[in-house]
Amino acid sequence: MSKHDDSITELFDKNGNLIGALLTAELWAEIKPMLADRxxxxxxxxxxxxxxxxxxxxxxxxxPYPVDTDVKCDECGSQTEDWQKDEPRKFKLRTANLGGLVSFRCCNCKSRISKRHFKDEITSETTPFIENKDLNKEARY
Structure with a gap:
């Protein structure tokens, strides 16, 4: 019995044809470097x-307040009064929605700045960029 017998789950279609396989995070971390060029x-x-x-x-x-365009990164201190007018850009827009959530990426340190627009206030939160993430917990869609 191989040490990887429980690490692979084969996937079949309704006719019994093999269509793919699921790997555990541990096995994927082990074989990913071998497949890097693909x-x-x-x-x-x-x-x-x-x-x-x-x-x-x-x-x-x-x-009840005007549209705000100022952005400040609490991680590196970069800031602007109007993120759209900067050349070159100090912040890049990442998301904006009708619920009032707007997020930016700091072009200096790659931190994420999230601005939440509530009825009576605006809150801002900076999340530092993490260079070396745990690849076993990485999700891509």
Whole structure:
């Protein structure tokens, strides 16, 4: 019996044809380096900013205060009064939704800045970028 017998679950279609396999995180961590040349590059290409989502939030703005464009990174101290007007950009828009959640990535230290727009206040939270993540806990969709 191999040490990996419980590490692989074969997947079959309704006709009994093998269509894939699931690996445990431990086995994947062991064989991933052997497949490095066949896997996508670790650095995903930069996605465009979701400006249309930001514009939609502004169009439907119903908070009792004006639209705010200031962003401050509590990790490295980078800040701006209007993130859209900076050249080069200090912050890149990552998400914006009608619920009032807007998040940015700091171009200096890669931290994530989340701004939550509530009825009476705006809160801001900075989450530091982690260079070396635990690959066993990494999820990609």
């Amino acid at each position: 896997l996508p590059k670790e650095e995903p290409e930069e996605k465009p900013e979701p400006i249309a989502d930001w514009e939609m939030l502004k169009d439907f703005w119903d908070f």
